[in-house]
Amino acid sequence: MRWNPQTSKFAAFLIKKDIDLRSNTKMLYLGAASGSTASHLSKILADGVIYAVEFSWKPMRKLVELSKGEKNIIPLFFDANRPEEYTPYVEMVDFIYQDIAQKNQVEIANKNAEIFLARGGVLLLMLKTRSIDAVEETKKIASAEIKRLDEKFNIIDVLKLDPFYKDHVAILANYDHP
Amino acid sequence: MRYETWFGNIEVELEGGEDKDLGREARRHYRDYARETGIAVKEKDYIELLKEECISLAKAKIKLKAEEREKSIERAITTMGELGDATNSLSEKLLDWYGEHFPELRLRREETLEVIAKYGSRKRIIESGLDEKIIKKAKESDGIELSGEEEKILRRFSKSIKEMRELEDELEGYVEGNIEAITPNLSSFIGPTLVAKLLSLSGGLKNLAFMPSSKIQVLGAEKALFKHLSRGVPPPKHGVIFQHPAIHNSKREIRGKLARDLAAKIAILARVDYFSGESRGDLIEEFKDEIKKKEKHK
Ligand SMILES: C[S@@+](CC[C@H](N)C(=O)[O-])C[C@H]1O[C@@H](n2cnc3c(N)ncnc32)[C@H](O)[C@@H]1O
Numbered sequence: 001m002r003w004n005p006q007t008s009k010f011a012a013f014l015i016k017k018d019i020d021l022r023s024n025t026k027m028l029y030l031g032a033a034s035g036s037t038a039s040h041l042s043k044i045l046a047d048g049v050i051y052a053v054e055f056s057w058k059p060m061r062k063l064v065e066l067s068k069g070e071k072n073i074i075p076l077f078f079d080a081n082r083p084e085e086y087t088p089y090v091e092m093v094d095f096i097y098q099d100i101a102q103k104n105q106v107e108i109a110n111k112n113a114e115i116f117l118a119r120g121g122v123l124l125l126m127l128k129t130r131s132i133d134a135v136e137e138t139k140k141i142a143s144a145e146i147k148r149l150d151e152k153f154n155i156i157d158v159l160k161l162d163p164f165y166k167d168h169v170a171i172l173a174n175y176d177h178p
Numbered sequence: 179m180r181y182e183t184w185f186g187n188i189e190v191e192l193e194g195g196e197d198k199d200l201g202r203e204a205r206r207h208y209r210d211y212a213r214e215t216g217i218a219v220k221e222k223d224y225i226e227l228l229k230e231e232c233i234s235l236a237k238a239k240i241k242l243k244a245e246e247r248e249k250s251i252e253r254a255i256t257t258m259g260e261l262g263d264a265t266n267s268l269s270e271k272l273l274d275w276y277g278e279h280f281p282e283l284r285l286r287r288e289e290t291l292e293v294i295a296k297y298g299s300r301k302r303i304i305e306s307g308l309d310e311k312i313i314k315k316a317k318e319s320d321g322i323e324l325s326g327e328e329e330k331i332l333r334r335f336s337k338s339i340k341e342m343r344e345l346e347d348e349l350e351g352y353v354e355g356n357i358e359a360i361t362p363n364l365s366s367f368i369g370p371t372l373v374a375k376l377l378s379l380s381g382g383l384k385n386l387a388f389m390p391s392s393k394i395q396v397l398g399a400e401k402a403l404f405k406h407l408s409r410g411v412p413p414p415k416h417g418v419i420f421q422h423p424a425i426h427n428s429k430r431e432i433r434g435k436l437a438r439d440l441a442a443k444i445a446i447l448a449r450v451d452y453f454s455g456e457s458r459g460d461l462i463e464e465f466k467d468e469i470k471k472k473e474k475h476k
Contacts, residue, residue, distance in 0.1 A: 033456055049225055056362060057244045058455025064236050067229060071222075074229050077236035087201060088184045089232060091208040101460035115201065128460045178198075 001039075005164045008037045009099055009126045012164035017157060017172070019122075023047045026093040028116050030080045030108065031100035034062035035073065041097075042070045051090045055079045080108050083115045092118045099126040110150040117175045123153060125171040126161075142169045152177045183208060184231055185217045244359035251356050252382050258349045259378035265342045272335050279324050282315040295336035298329040350374060362455070363447045367462050368422055368440075375418045376444070386445075387452035394448075395419065395441035419444070424469050436472055443469070 005012040025048040032038050032052035042050055052067070053076045054060045060077050067073040078086045080100060093116050098109050109125050117123065129141040146155065153173040161168045181190045181204045188211045190204040204211075209224050218224035273290060277283075280300055283290060293312075297303045300316040324332070354370040360383055364373050379397045380386040386394070396403050398418030406413040416437035420426055425436050443465045450458055 034454075056455050056457045057240045057359070060236060061240055064233055064240070067233060071229070072225060074225070074232050075236050076232055077239045087205070088182050089228065090205070092202065092205045101458055103459055103463055116205065118206070130460075130464060178202075 001036075003040045008040070009161060009165055009168060009170070010037050010041065010097065010124075012161045013124065013126075013159065013170045015164075016159050016161070016170075019172070021045065021095075025095050026091065027051065027095040027097060028090060028093045028112065029053065030096065030098040030112060032059075032063060032075075033099075034059040035066040035075075037099075038063070038073055039066055039070060042073050045072065048072060049074060051076060051086075051093065053078055053080050053086065080112065083112050087115060090116055092116060094118050094121045096121065096123045098123070101128045106145050106148045110148075113150065113153070113175055114177070117177070119176065119178055121175045122156075123171070123173045123175060125149075125173070127169045127171055129167055129169055138167065138169070146171060149173065183211065184228060185212050185215060188215070247356055248360050251353060251360055252377075254349050254353050255374065255377045256381060258346060258353065258374070259381070261342060261346050261349070262378070265339055265346065268335075268342075269339050272332065272339065276332055277321075279321045280316065280319055281321050282319050283312070285312075291336050291339060295333055295340060298333045299324045353377075361448070361451045362457050363451050363462060364444065366459075367447055367465060368419075368444065372419070372421055375421070379418060383448065383452050386448040389445065389448075391438075391441040391445035394444055395437050424473055428473055432472070436469070439472060440469065 003011045005015055021044050023044065023046045025045045027041065027045060027048065027050045029038055029041070029050050029052045032050075032054045033056075035052065038050055038052050049072045051074050052063060054063055055078060057077070060075065063073075063075045067075045074089070076086050076089060080098075081104070096109065096112060096117050098105070098112075100108060102108065105125070105127065109123060113121075113123060127142060127145055129138040129145070142158065146158065149155075149171070152175055154176060155171065155173050157170075157172040159170045159172070161170055179190055179192065179200055181188050181200065183204070188204065190200055192198050192200055192203060209218070209221070212218040212224055218227055269287065269291060272294070273287065276290070276294055280303075283293070285293065293303065293308075297306055297308075300319055300321070303316045304313055306313075350371075353374045357370045357373055357377070358365045361373050361377075376386060376394070376397060377383060380389060380394075389397075396414050396417045399414035399416065402414035405411050415434040416425060419437055419440055420433075422440060424440065425433050428436060447458075447461070447465075450456065450461070
């Protein structure tokens, strides 16, 4: 299946920004849903591994089926709000990709980085910004949310994902924590 | 220090003082520890074994959580709906029947059922310690006499209805407690009680997901809708969703509009729950805010 920027924020992001995804990358993917994005990533990270966290059972059921056929997708049926519950399964990673449409999305990113993201690791956060009012609001919300990111993060880039996703902003950051 | 991993407990040594994080240190070397313990000797064994472990854990949790419960919850919901209809029509039958024996009683429905179950005939009511007024009415009643056999049947009938009501309550409790598993988004938007009612009126999540929002808006107001269609009285503005505080707490003039809006949002979330099951906290927040805003514009 083609990787479609209309249905995958990661694909939309890659169209806008060229990043170096090494094939041995260890990735923690928060909000993996049924794994359509994860299945494409698993080919790019052929020598790496994807720890795919999802806490709704319907998409998880599909993710489990998918992971049986992909050697490097580890399905984790957990709540990303409680990373301490999956520490026994997840090693240190060099990439956290988060696509979770929840109010406390930044807090989730902070907590998981603190536990799993290696020094120099990368966070790619798909930030949901509300779009009921104006475009102006998107900007305001994005910058307010970015301020709440842990100070151990250095922001590399903030990108709009339009025209594919009008109410999302991608944040790319580097982690500086021993 | 001891540290818990999926391949067992490991001993982690911390060098370099307390400012080092034990967990981070341990997680840097999971694969090495696994190799040392002889569990995953080759690099690719590690991922393979871990994957198996996580798949079986996830499967077990899916079962526990929902998959096997789903059918049972749906059954409870449809049973609840049918039971509600049946007890209503049966209790009307019973009250009509008993009314011939004691037409002057005129208590509320539940109280009447209680009196029938407990005493039955007027004769027993007169001998009971019930309210003076009721006893007086019983003495002066124009109703027909009940035979012993009839009295026995009516009392049993009334007790059965009471038991069916209790079963209905029990089903409702069960559904409310478990419904989140099949409607995570809808339940968090309008609460499990209202979701249970909507599902029982529509006949389950699938039906609700395929229902136009105009119909969701008047679910539970079928009688009023029928009158509208057959006699041309104004259409009902809302059915059971009236129980949502946003509607019953606001002014009459805006209730129709709010009901329409609420029903549209319910329709969307029913579809998310039915088709994907992904948890959409963002949508729920957005919807709640929008409803709040409209409430204020009264
Ligand atoms: C927008 S979808 C992700 C789509 C996916 N990234 C893709 O491209 O295929 C967000 C997912 O995050 C999940 N989610 C929401 N809150 C979560 C949490 N606290 N922990 C884990 N998963 C969560 C939802 O169930 C949903 O499946």
